[in-house]
Amino acid sequence: MPKFMSSPIDRRKFRKMNRRELLKLAPVVALGAFAIPSLQKPLLKAGLGFSDWASAQLFRSGHLAPTFDDSDLTPFAKFPINDYDVDDPGVDFDKWTLTVSGAVQKPGDYTFAQIQNLPKVTQNTRHVCVEGWDVIGNFSGVRLSDFLKSIGADPTARFITVECADDYYESLDMATAMHPQTLLCYEMYGQPLTREHGAPLRLTIPTKIGYKQAKYLTDLKVTHVLGKVGYWEDQGYSEFYGL
C-alpha cells in the first residue's frame, strides 16, 4: 500500500463521491437536444447561421482568390454544367435586357451592349461546387462593382439579388458584390458564353461557392433587406458560403 494523502474513506462515501463526479457530466446530455425533432431544426439553423456569420467576418475585400496559368485550366469540355432545371431556358438574345431595380439612381433595362461597354476583365479562377468537385475556368466579363457604380447603386445597401431566365434566384452581400474578382461574365475560354453555361450573362464569383454564381441573369436588384435568399439557401444550404 502506498502512502495516502488522507485516511481511508468508507465505501459508501466513495460511491457518493463517484456519483457526484458522474453528475457533473450532465452538460453532455444537453447535446441530446439535437436528437429531439422539434429542436433539431432550429439548433442546426443557429449553427449554420453562426458559421455564416464567421464566414462574413473572415471575408476580406482586398484579398484576391488565387488565379492560375492557362496551362492549369480545366478543358472547356470538362467544365461541368450544373442546373437545377434545364440546361437552356431559351433566352431570346435579341430581346434580352438586364432589368435593374431597387436602391439605384438609374433603374431600368440595360442592353448587352451597354454592359459590354464597361472595362473587360479576364481571369483564370477556381470554381468550387458544394458537392466537392472543383475546376479552373477562364472567365471574361465586367466587374460587378463597375456596373453597380454605373447604375448609381446605393453603397450602403446590403444586398444584391438576381433573378434568372430559369426561375433560379440568388443573392449576394454587398462586400462580395464589390470584390474586384466578382464579374458579370459573358465569355468563357475566350468564346461568348454558351447557353448551357448561362448565356448571355452569368455571375462569376471566385470568393463564393458554385451555387451562388447564377446563370441566365434577367433581373438585378440592389436592396437593404432580403426576402428570399437563394434557390438552394431557401432549402437549407449556407446563405453566405464564402470560400
Add this chain to the structure above:
Amino acid sequence: MATRAIAVEDAKTGELTEAVHEHPFIVRLCHWVNTVALFVMIGSGLQIFRAFPSFGAKIPQKDLIDWPRSLAIGGWLGGALQWHLTFMWIYIATGLVYVGYQVFSGNYRQVLFVPRDAPGVWPMVRHYSFFGPKPPARQAYNPLQKHAYTSVIGLGVLSVLTGLAIWKPVQFSWLAWLMGGFHWARLWHFIIMWAILAFVFGHLVMVVLHGWNNFVSMFTGWKKEPEYPVE
C-alpha cells in the same frame, strides 16, 4: 504528479482498496462532448462525401466507393452540411479547452508523449499484438498510450486545418496551398478521418481489454485498483 490517491474501506470486512483520481473533470467533459462531436462530424462528413464520392475529375466521374446512406448523418447534402458546420464548432471548442486545460493544469505530463517514452512503445505493441510479456506499468499512461493520445491530438488539429482549407480555400489560400491545393486538401481531410477512425478502433479495443474499473474512470474520474503504483 498530482495524482489524488485514497484508500476505500469496506465497513464490514475492513478491507482496503486503493483508488486514484485519474481523469480531471475538464478532461472527462471534453472527452464525452468530443465523442459526440466526432461521431456527428464523421457521419455528416461521409454524407457530404456521398455528393461527390471521388477525388478525381467531375467529368468523367469515377466514384471511389458507394458509401451507404444508412452509415451517414444528415440524409442529404444540405442537411449534412448543417450538421457538419454546426458540430465543427463544438469539435474545435472541446479540442481547445482540452489542450488548454492540459497545458495550464500541468496534467499533460501524465499523457504527453516525450522522446524518453519512445523505447517503451515497441514492448507495448509486442504485448498487445503478439502476446509478448506485459511490460510493468509504472505510470497512469504507458508509452504506447501516450503515443496514441498525443498523435490523435495532432490528427485532430490536422482535421481542423484541412477542413478549414476546404471550407475557405480563398481566405486561407496559403493553407490550401500548403496541402497541395483545394483538391488535395479534400483528400487529406478524408485520409485524416480514417486515421482518426483507426485510433478510435484501437481505443475501443483497449477499453474492452482493460475492463470495468478503467471504463468507469472516464465517467467518474476515479479508478479503483489501478494497475500502476500510486505515487
